[in-house]
Amino acid sequence: MKPLLQFGPTILLVFSCAAQTPDVIAQGQSRFLQDCAFCHGRDAGGGETGPDLTRSKLVADDVNGDKIGPVVRNGRPDKGMPRFTVSDSELASLVAFIHDRKKKAETRKGGRRGVDVADLQTGNVQAGLKYFNGAGGCSSCHSPTGDLAGVAKRYEGLKLEQRLLYPRGAKAKASVTLASGETITGELAYQDEFTIAVRDSSGRYRSWPVSAIKFTVDNPAEAHARLLEKYTDDDIHNLMAYLQTLR
Ligand code: HEC
Ligand code: HEC
CATH class of the missing domain: 1.10.760.10 (Cytochrome c-like domain)
Structure with missing residues (x-):
């Protein structure tokens, strides 16, 4: 401690x-x-x-x-x-x-909160679509007729915005290379400063001290975290207006 x-x-x-x-x-x-x-x-x-x-x-x-x-x-x-x-x-x-x-x-009276009802009411659908396919880079990972089809039905209103800002279900992948040269890839199961653990393809949980191995972690949720710094309030309003049409 x-x-x-x-x-x-x-x-x-x-x-x-x-x-x-x-x-x-x-x-x-x-x-x-x-x-x-x-x-x-x-x-x-x-x-x-x-x-x-x-x-x-x-x-x-x-x-x-x-x-x-x-x-x-x-x-x-x-x-x-x-x-x-x-x-x-x-x-x-x-x-x-x-x-x-x-x-x-x-x-600021009221103050803008991380997630705001105004986001749901003031956006422009066309501008949101344009951002989705263009500057936002969303279409490089998502498709409105594929993984995001019906997303507005799955998450109503502010819930949807929270998913957009902080997708939680996203599973990170990790690849661990042991001193012997053996490489194990799987779902990241645990990580802190000292330890990394992976659930391998057979579902087995394996962990190592980070000092003893080499590893890479590919965390798709980080793409969203990085995007957050780029969004303006208008981008969010427009994206939300557009995403609401995916029912
Ligand atoms: C680098 C790839 C990548 C980019 C770029 C990206 N996303 Fe995502 N997004 C993901 C992943 C991975 C998830 C998590 C999926 C899950 O939880 O099942 C996700 C989750 C979401 C969700 C929640 C979906 C759900 O079913 O829970 C929404 C909404 C979303 N993204 C919208 C966007 C929008 C809008 C943009 C552009 C501004 C964007 N994403 C850019 C990879 C990306
Ligand atoms: C997993 C959710 C979660 C994360 C991530 C998180 N917090 Fe918290 N935080 C909470 C909760 C829940 C409480 C209230 C705990 C309680 O009721 O005593 C809290 C309380 C606090 C408080 C005390 C507020 C008070 O009035 O007592 C501060 C300050 C704080 N967090 C700062 C941070 C900072 C800075 C970070 C990032 C480095 C962070 N938190 C990350 C959930 C979180």
């Missing part, structure tokens, strides 16, 4: 010089989209499985990460908040991003 001692003078130093510059906030955003938005919403405004951080008392009381840091690093595993291993500077940027979101949410 990582002791709280990490929260010593170093981190305060990092905070005091890093401050909340746009660069630091942008770094925090990209990390947040990758690790946190899944539960807390794209804008930290809350999601189905994580509370709204912009209205959190803990965040309001936080000074330079002194409250947020321990929650991120220790998690609250029994309450559904996982623990994360983050460096001091990564944590500083996450904290800067969350405070920035809080400020923005407070200045």
Whole structure:
């Protein structure tokens, strides 16, 4: 277990010089989209499985990460908040991003949430179709008459948008090469800093210390996470309008 001692003078130093510059906030955003938005919403405004951080008392009381840091690093595993291993500077940027979101949410009445009913009502179907086949690159992986046929029937409204932003069912594939040269490929079954595990084609679970093997992971959900950084609000509105026609 990582002791709280990490929260010593170093981190305060990092905070005091890093401050909340746009660069630091942008770094925090990209990390947040990758690790946190899944539960807390794209804008930290809350999601189905994580509370709204912009209205959190803990965040309001936080000074330079002194409250947020321990929650991120220790998690609250029994309450559904996982623990994360983050460096001091990564944590500083996450904290800067969350405070920035809080400020923005407070200045905007209501505040845009990660998933917003407006997305369902204001889009343009044609523009969404164009984005799907063009700039969005969606058609390189999806087909409206194939895997996405009827997707709007399977997921109503905001559920559909959440699937778009954070597809969860996506199974990552991993390929592990042992010191002997043998290669095992299969579904990624577990991964952390020290361990990787694969369920091979026969369904057998096998795990290795990452230090002893070489591996690659192909995680299709990451394509969506990367896209998230490119979407504008208009793209989302239009895509949602288009996806709603796939019934
Ligand atoms: C799997 C879902 C999930 C993920 C991913 C997740 N959280 Fe959480 N988080 C939660 C839940 C659930 C709680 C509320 C726990 C509770 O009720 O005490 C929470 C609580 C918090 C709190 C405390 C809020 C409060 O008012 O007490 C902070 C801060 C926080 N999360 C930040 C983060 C950050 C930063 C990340 C990414 C590094 C992250 N979370 C990733 C689910 C998640
Ligand atoms: C690199 C490939 C790739 C790209 C590009 C991509 N997706 Fe996906 N998408 C996936 C995978 C993989 C899943 C997960 C499928 C699953 O969960 O069964 C998924 C899931 C989805 C889902 C949920 C479908 C379901 O049945 O749960 C939607 C909606 C979706 N994508 C829309 C889009 C849109 C819109 C774009 C373009 C902006 C896009 N995707 C770009 C690979 C991609």
